[in-house]
Amino acid sequence: MSAVHREPLTAPHRTRNDAVLALGVAVLAVAITPLMGGGEGIRPGHLGWMLLLAGHLPLVWRRRRPMVALLGVVACIAPYYAFDYNPALPVPAIVLALYTVAATGAVRRTLLTGVAVLGSTVISNGITDQDEALDSLEISGWIIAVLVVGIAVRYYRLYVASIVERAERAERTREEEARRRVAEERLRIARDLHDLLAHSITLIGVQTSVAAHVLTADPERLDRKAVAQALDDIAGTCRIARGELRTTLEVLRAHDTAVGVGADPGAGAGSESGSVSGVEDMRGPLPGIDGLAGLAETGRVAGAKVELSVRADGIPPSVGAAAYRIVQEALTNAVRHGGREDLTVRVGLWTADGALRVSVRDDGTGGGVGPSDGPPGFGLVGMRERARSVGGTLDAGPGPAEGFEVTATLPLSREGEVR
Numbered sequence: 001m002s003a004v005h006r007e008p009l010t011a012p013h014r015t016r017n018d019a020v021l022a023l024g025v026a027v028l029a030v031a032i033t034p035l036m037g038g039g040e041g042i043r044p045g046h047l048g049w050m051l052l053l054a055g056h057l058p059l060v061w062r063r064r065r066p067m068v069a070l071l072g073v074v075a076c077i078a079p080y081y082a083f084d085y086n087p088a089l090p091v092p093a094i095v096l097a098l099y100t101v102a103a104t105g106a107v108r109r110t111l112l113t114g115v116a117v118l119g120s121t122v123i124s125n126g127i128t129d130q131d132e133a134l135d136s137l138e139i140s141g142w143i144i145a146v147l148v149v150g151i152a153v154r155y156y157r158l159y160v161a162s163i164v165e166r167a168e169r170a171e172r173t174r175e176e177e178a179r180r181r182v183a184e185e186r187l188r189i190a191r192d193l194h195d196l197l198a199h200s201i202t203l204i205g206v207q208t209s210v211a212a213h214v215l216t217a218d219p220e221r222l223d224r225k226a227v228a229q230a231l232d233d234i235a236g237t238c239r240i241a242r243g244e245l246r247t248t249l250e251v252l253r254a255h256d257t258a259v260g261v262g263a264d265p266g267a268g269a270g271s272e273s274g275s276v277s278g279v280e281d282m283r284g285p286l287p288g289i290d291g292l293a294g295l296a297e298t299g300r301v302a303g304a305k306v307e308l309s310v311r312a313d314g315i316p317p318s319v320g321a322a323a324y325r326i327v328q329e330a331l332t333n334a335v336r337h338g339g340r341e342d343l344t345v346r347v348g349l350w351t352a353d354g355a356l357r358v359s360v361r362d363d364g365t366g367g368g369v370g371p372s373d374g375p376p377g378f379g380l381v382g383m384r385e386r387a388r389s390v391g392g393t394l395d396a397g398p399g400p401a402e403g404f405e406v407t408a409t410l411p412l413s414r415e416g417e418v419r
Contacts, residue, residue, distance in 0.1 A: 022059035051080040102150020200241035206302040288320030330360035338364030358408040
């Protein structure tokens with residue numbers, strides 16, 4: 001079956017194998033000669049044996065040059081038949097040459113070859129002897145059968161090759177999909193870490209500044225209650241950040257275990273695909289618009305006046321999570337770059353035209369992003385990626401009068417994952 005499945009024109013060692021096959025067919029012709037002593041035609045003499053054996057020689061290149069091999073066989077066997085030698089001896093060589101032409105070439109070439117062989121045989125025999133012409137018509141069925149078998153084998157090989165090619169393409173597609181999903185999962189974790197750390201560290205920085213200000217403003221009249229409140233706020237922010245960071249690290253550890261850290265590196269893409277689904281199963285509940293009140297409270301603790309307005313319900317989890325992360329990052333940027341002690345941030349969410357509209361506007365003087373605390377980070381890029389992950393859009397820039405404004409439109413009809 002391996003020999004049948006293999007493409008003959010690209011098979012390894014085909015010349016050597018064909019040489020062995022040609023020798024075997026020639027030995028077969030010699031071996032059946034005593035059995036054909038009483039058959040039609042005369043027993044081959046020296047010339048007949050030379051022509052017969054020479055007719056087997058082109059079979060050595062039957063797969064490399066099928067048509068040339070057939071013409072070589074015909075060129076040697078035609079004189080053999082002209083001398084009226086035993087007609088059965090060259091049959092195996094002729095059959096093998098015809099089969100090779102049918103199994104390695106297009107159907108049109110096979111049909112033209114069959115017509116040429118049958119037509120020339122019938123015409124030449126019809127000119128010499130009418131009885132032989134009838135005999136040629138009788139054996140033409142066998143020639144046609146050989147050609148049909150060759151065509152069938154060729155189509156079978158093409159069918160098997162197409163199945164193998166589709167399986168390989170499907171495997172490549174699975175591997176590419178697994179790699180893409182792993183890359184997207186890593187990007188999602190990176191965004192989550194950025195949102196978590198940027199938000200928490202910014203709040204801790206602001207709260208620490210408040211505590212330092214209370215300690216240094218009037219040391220003789222120290223407001224112990226204000227200092228304790230600031231330190232409590234810092235501790236609370238640290239607890240929240242630590243909990244979220246632990247959840248993210250658990251997902252990362254589960255991802256490393258799923259892809260086989262310390263396991264067989266040849267596990268392949270199937271392991272990656274399984275690891276991605278394992279990570280997705282361990283994400284836990286996604287943050288949503290129900291958590292915006294907590295975000296607003298953390299903004300107030302950081303010293304900003306946060307006005308929250310939510311007029312939306314029935315929001316898909318993925319859209320709600322994207323909105324939560326966008327508001328979280330926008331609040332972080334406002335607190336970090338606002339540049340005012342009496343900063344006001346207005347956060348609004350509402351539904352309109354089949355989409356969730358998000359607006360975060362502050363009245364600060366820092367422009368929302370800037371070099372005050374170092375080079376620009378990935379905040380705006382992350383927010384835009386959040387919006388795109390659910391098929392939405394996001395705009396960010398200076399407000400119409402002052403401050404900075406972030407607006408996003410997140411379609412409600414697309415239920416997707418948060419990337």
